[in-house]
Amino acid sequence: MWGDFFTTSVLVATLASGIRLATPFLLAALGEAIGQRSGVLNLGVEGVMLIGAFAAYFTKLRTDSALLAVGAALAAGAVMGLVYAFMTVVMQAEQGISGIGIFLFGLGFTDLLYQKQVGTPQPVSKLGKVEIPLLSDIPWIGEIFFQHNVLVYVAFLLVPTAWFVINKTTFGLNIRAVGETPEAADTLGVSVRLVRLQTIVIGNVMAGLAGGALALEVAIFQQNLTAGQGFIAIALVYFGAWRPAGVMAGALLFGIVSAVVVRLKTLGIVEGASSSLLSMAPAILTIVVLVIVSGRIAAPAALTRHFDRAT
Amino acid sequence: MHVIDVPDVHPEGLMTITADEPDLEPTFDTPDPDPRVGGAFSFDVVKPLVALVVPVVAVTAALAVGAIMLLALGTNPLRGYAALFDGAFGGWDALADTAIKAMPLLLVGVGICIAFRTGVINIGGEGQIIAGALLSTTVALIIPNTPRILLVPIVLMVGAIGGAAWGAIPGALKAYAGVNEILSTIMMNIIAAQLLSFLLQDLLIEKGVGAIRIQQTERVDPNSHLPILPGGTRLHLGVIVAILVAVLGFVLLFRSAIGMRLRSVGHNPAASKYAGMAVKRSIVQAMAFSGACAGVAGAILVFGSESHRLIGEGGSTAFTQNAGFNGIVAALFGSLHPIATIPASFIFGGLLTGGIQLQRELQVPAALIVALNGVVVVFVVSSLKLRGRINRWVEQREHARSAGIQRKDVV
Numbered sequence: 001m002w003g004d005f006f007t008t009s010v011l012v013a014t015l016a017s018g019i020r021l022a023t024p025f026l027l028a029a030l031g032e033a034i035g036q037r038s039g040v041l042n043l044g045v046e047g048v049m050l051i052g053a054f055a056a057y058f059t060k061l062r063t064d065s066a067l068l069a070v071g072a073a074l075a076a077g078a079v080m081g082l083v084y085a086f087m088t089v090v091m092q093a094e095q096g097i098s099g100i101g102i103f104l105f106g107l108g109f110t111d112l113l114y115q116k117q118v119g120t121p122q123p124v125s126k127l128g129k130v131e132i133p134l135l136s137d138i139p140w141i142g143e144i145f146f147q148h149n150v151l152v153y154v155a156f157l158l159v160p161t162a163w164f165v166i167n168k169t170t171f172g173l174n175i176r177a178v179g180e181t182p183e184a185a186d187t188l189g190v191s192v193r194l195v196r197l198q199t200i201v202i203g204n205v206m207a208g209l210a211g212g213a214l215a216l217e218v219a220i221f222q223q224n225l226t227a228g229q230g231f232i233a234i235a236l237v238y239f240g241a242w243r244p245a246g247v248m249a250g251a252l253l254f255g256i257v258s259a260v261v262v263r264l265k266t267l268g269i270v271e272g273a274s275s276s277l278l279s280m281a282p283a284i285l286t287i288v289v290l291v292i293v294s295g296r297i298a299a300p301a302a303l304t305r306h307f308d309r310a311t
Numbered sequence: 312m313h314v315i316d317v318p319d320v321h322p323e324g325l326m327t328i329t330a331d332e333p334d335l336e337p338t339f340d341t342p343d344p345d346p347r348v349g350g351a352f353s354f355d356v357v358k359p360l361v362a363l364v365v366p367v368v369a370v371t372a373a374l375a376v377g378a379i380m381l382l383a384l385g386t387n388p389l390r391g392y393a394a395l396f397d398g399a400f401g402g403w404d405a406l407a408d409t410a411i412k413a414m415p416l417l418l419v420g421v422g423i424c425i426a427f428r429t430g431v432i433n434i435g436g437e438g439q440i441i442a443g444a445l446l447s448t449t450v451a452l453i454i455p456n457t458p459r460i461l462l463v464p465i466v467l468m469v470g471a472i473g474g475a476a477w478g479a480i481p482g483a484l485k486a487y488a489g490v491n492e493i494l495s496t497i498m499m500n501i502i503a504a505q506l507l508s509f510l511l512q513d514l515l516i517e518k519g520v521g522a523i524r525i526q527q528t529e530r531v532d533p534n535s536h537l538p539i540l541p542g543g544t545r546l547h548l549g550v551i552v553a554i555l556v557a558v559l560g561f562v563l564l565f566r567s568a569i570g571m572r573l574r575s576v577g578h579n580p581a582a583s584k585y586a587g588m589a590v591k592r593s594i595v596q597a598m599a600f601s602g603a604c605a606g607v608a609g610a611i612l613v614f615g616s617e618s619h620r621l622i623g624e625g626g627s628t629a630f631t632q633n634a635g636f637n638g639i640v641a642a643l644f645g646s647l648h649p650i651a652t653i654p655a656s657f658i659f660g661g662l663l664t665g666g667i668q669l670q671r672e673l674q675v676p677a678a679l680i681v682a683l684n685g686v687v688v689v690f691v692v693s694s695l696k697l698r699g700r701i702n703r704w705v706e707q708r709e710h711a712r713s714a715g716i717q718r719k720d721v722v
Contacts, residue, residue, distance in 0.1 A: 043493060047685070083689075091693040096432045096493055097643065101688030104636055108681025109380075115676040116384050223678070224628075231497045238491065273512035276505045283501040286494065287484070295489035 004267050008140070014263045015144045015256065022255025023155045024049070024214040024226075028233035029240070029247045030155075030162050031206025036237055037166060038199040039179040039302035040088060043099020045207045046230025047106025048080045052211030054110040057221040058117065060124040070151070070212055077208020080106075081201035089196050092306045103230075111223040118221065126219045127151065151213040158206075162244040175199055179300035182307040192307040207233075228283070235286045241297040250289070257281055365698045366644060369690035377683045386673050398668020399661030407544030411615070412632070413660025414553045415440065415608040419638025420645060420652040421560035422478075422604030427647050428564060429597035430577035435481060435496030436605045436635025438503035439474040441627060443606025444613050445510060446473030448528055448621045451614070452515070455532040462535045467552065467610050474606015475599040477503065482598025486591035492598070500635065504627035511623035526623035537615040549611035556604055560649035563600065573597050608634060632663070633681060640684045643691050659684070 004010065028045050035042050055072035059065070084102060087093045127149035136146035166172040174195050177185035182192045207230065214229070215221055232254060240246025261278050264270045270278050378388035399409050419436040426433035447470035451462070481499055484490040511526040518529065537548040564570040575583045576593040584590045612630065613621045622630060641659045645652030666680035 087689060087693045092696040093689075093692040094695065097639075097688065097692045100434060100636065100639060101685045101692060103685065104640070104688060105682050105685025108678045108683070108685060111678035112380070112384075112676050112682055115678060228497065228501050231494060235491075235494045235498075238494075273509050276509035276512065279508075280502045280505045283498040283505075286498045287490070290490045290494060291484060291488045294491070 002269060005263065005269060010263065010267075012140050012143050014259050016147065017262070018252070018256030018259035019144065020148060020152055020217055020255070021258045021262075022251040023152045023217070024210040024229055025233050025236060025254050026155045026248060026251035027151075027158070027210035027213060028207045028230055029236040029251055030158055030244060031203035031210070032234055033237045033240065033242055033244065033247050034162060034166065034175065034206075035199045035203035036303055037179045037242055037300055038175045038196050039182060039300055039305060039307075040196050040200055040203075041095045041099070041234075041304045042084060042200065042203055042207075043096055043231075043234065044080070044084055044102025044106070044204075045099075045210075045233055046226055046228070047099075047103035048077055048084075048204050048207040049211035049214065049226045049230045049233075050106040050110045050224070051076045051080060052208030053215035053225050054113060054211075054221055055208070056212030057124060057215040058113070060216065061118065061122060064125070066127055066216070069216060070209070073208045073212025073215075074205050075208075077205040077211075078201055080208065081204030084204060085197045085200040088306075089193050089200070092308065095304050107224060110221075110225075114221055114223065121220060121222065123219050124216075127216045149216070151209070151216070155213070156248070159244045159248045166244070171195075171198075176300075178307075179302050182302050182305070186307070186309060196307075232282060232286050235290055238293050238297075238299075239289045241293070242300065254282055254285070257285060365694045365701075366646075366691060369694050370644075370687060372690050373683060373686040376686045377679065380679060380682065381675065384675060386675055391669060391673055391675060394669050394672045395662070395665035397665075398671075399665035403542075403544055405664060407542075407546040409657065409661045409664045410546060410550050411660075412663040413641075413656040414550050414611060414615075415632060415634035416638045416641045416659050417553045417652060417656035418556055418604045418608035418611070419634050420642035420656055421557050421649045422601035423639050423642035424645075424647045424649050424652060425560060425564060425573065425604070426597050426601035427642070428577045429573040429593060430580065431482065431485065431594055431597050431601075432493050433478065433481075433496055433598060433601045434493050434636075434639070435478060435499045435602070436638050437627065437631050437633075438496070438500040438635070439477045439602040439605035440609035440612065440631045440635055441503040441507050442477035442602070443470035443472075443474035443609030444621055444630070445507060445515075445609075446470065446606075447610035448531060448613050449515065451531045451535045452529060455534070457532070457534060459534040462532065463537060463548070463614070466531075466535050466614055467607055470606045470608075470610025471603040472606065474609060475603035478602020478605070479595055479599040482595040482602075485598075486594040507623050507627050507630070511621065515621070517620075527618075528621045530618070530620050531614060533619075535614050536619055537611065545617075547615045549615035552607065552611065554653060556607060557649045557653050560600075560604065564649065569596070605635065605638070608638075637663070637684055640688050643688060 005014075028049060032042060032045055052073040055076035056069040059072040060069040063069070080102065084098065087098050088095055129147050130150050130153070132146040136142040138146075164172075166175060174185065174190050177188075177190060178192050178195045185195075186192050210230075210233070211226065214226065218225070233251075236247055236250035236254065239250035240248070261281055264278060265275050374392070378392070381388040381391045398405060400406060419440070422436065422439075423433060447466040450469045451466050454462070454465075457465070477499060478496075481490070481492050481495040484495050485492040508526070511528065515528045516524060517527055540546045540548065540551070562570075564574065572583070572588050573593050573596065575586070575588060576590050576597075580590050583593075609631075612632075613619070637659055638656070641656040642652050644659070645655035662680050662683065663677075666677040669675045669679065670677045
């Protein structure tokens with residue numbers, strides 16, 4: 001049985017699907033990392049992913065346009081970003097609990113819309129594969145890395161982009177300053193609120209896109225489609241020590257673990273009740289990862305701290 | 312990259328609502344024996360009137376959002392809310408059902424009061440309910456033929472133990488390894504849900520050879536069933552137990568040395584450590600207490616249910632009724648005070664029973680209620696800071712007035 005798994009074609013296909021499954025994790029975690037670097041913890045990622053996923057799925061179902069579907073996911077993320085920014089930056093709500101509110105809203109709202117507007121499971125067509133010329137012809141490597149839909153490439157290209165923005169631009173410097181010592185940034189004329197508003201919107205747009213990528217990958221929507229992926233994405237930020245490359249490594253690890261779990265189930269190597277035990281793997285891995293990482297790497301000093309010039 | 316040696320006593324923890332305000336805020340509105348020690352949240356630092364007005368406004372705003380959603384779904388919001396209210400509070404049977412739905416919210420909510428006031432954000436209610444239910448059901452299936460007077464307390468206690476253990480794990484991870492408890496409790500929820508699914512397909516599944524086997528356990532022994540209260544409704548002992556636990560939670564938090572220590576840790580871990588309190592142990596204890604409350608809810612959901620068995624069919628939230636999250640909403644609404652959480656849970660229990668009516672009468676999916684709960688959380692947490700500000704403003708005015716009177720006296 002295990003012999004079925006350890007064949008080149010299965011391993012290559014598993015790695016390729018691992019990269020596809022890593023994409024939502026990566027998009028959401030990169031967005032969360034940017035937010036956290038500016039001192040904002042957004043626990044609502046899961047809810048925003050669900051809303052983005054439904055927006056993309058529903059738009060795809062009705063218009064059959066992938067472009068509009070992705071646009072809907074981005075727009076849904078932006079709206080939720082403005083809501084979250086209003087809550088945490090303007091009203092200065094406690095960030096941990098606010099996120100749970102957003103999660104519950106997203107969970108209920110998408111379920112409501114799905115039941116009312118769609119009702120029965122209706123699959124949509126997946127995003128088309130874009131094969132990179134020449135590179136996709138390389139044996140194994142080509143199938144693993146260069147035969148994916150466009151969102152996969154976008155996600156992985158955002159890793160160096162995020163690194164560049166955070167480390168090499170004035171905006172990135174402001175983000176880091178606001179996340180470490182907002183008071184000092186404020187004295188130097190950096191608007192703490194504006195920077196945080198921007199990072200929150202960017203983070204939520206990416207969470208929305210992550211949901212969209214998930215929905216267009218599985219080509220279906222259902223209640224609680226994300227099943228904790230948004231929360232795992234937050235854990236990946238800790239895993240990746242708030243650095244885009246580290247976040248990418250974590251996303252790949254989780255994507256590949258998820259792909260292996262799916263593959264073992266479909267091959268019938270693990271079946272029936274035991275597959276439930278196997279489904280625990282990502283959650284257990286998250287806890288193990290958090291235990292290893294926690295306390296070793298310093299978080300942005302102003303994480304979850306509100307900034308109020310008056311006090 | 313530097314190493315944080317004592318992550319748990321870092322004063323800029325997650326709960327910094329009061330900590331980032333340098334002025335010492337007075338505490339009232341709760342029977343807090345020591346006015347200098349507030350909760351981790353600034354819930355208890357408001358004038359009673361403000362304390363009442365702000366949540367009412369928050370809920371009204373949430374209901375307004377709900378009305379917009381109903382309108383968008385093509386339902387008349389007035390008819391919708393009328394059906395909701397009727398389903399929740401119209402008649403004795405409805406009230407009894409509401410109380411039964413409120414029971415897990417109250418139990419989880421009391422646990423949330425304890426955890427949040429210790430500065431630990433326990434999002435693991437779902438997992439702790441499942442752990443309590445699994446352990447108590449297993450024990451009840453192992454020891455049938457035990458007298459009812461013994462078996463009922465036993466299963467409730469065992470439920471508490473199961474939940475406490477499931478809660479203590481993330482508590483210990485936070486205290487001794489610095490693991491963010493929000494993330495670890497959510498992961499514990501996922502693990503518990505899968506464990507439930509595994510056990511109900513395997514070790515605990517009902518015996519028998521049907522073609523389609525439902526994910527459920529055997530019926531538990533009749534001696535373990537929670538007695539139905541007299542009065543002709545479905546109201547059972549579990550509701551009384553939940554209220555008792557709320558009173559116990561109040562005593563623990565506000566009338567005991569342990570509670571004093573827990574709240575102190577929640578308010579300022581660094582100062583508490585300096586004062587010689589066991590900060591790490593307090594965190595584990597708070598999570599264990601919190602989990603125990605949820606675990607009792609899990610046991611009651613099994614032994615007080617009409618089917619008298621643990622059913623895993625339809626996913627874990629079908630069993631927990633999402634109470635692990637909704638209990639947080641109730642506790643926040645009850646200003647993280649165990650006694651105030653009683654009416655708060657009743658209101659949110661009403662939303663749940665009313666939601667069923669809404670679905671039956673107007674075909675609005677009950678998922679609306681989950682979304683509404685989220686909106687309530689959003690509005691309540693967003694209004695907290697505002698409450699503090701209004702409060703300070705009221706105080707300043709009072710201060711100015713009394714200063715004026717004094718001046719007149721001198722003249």
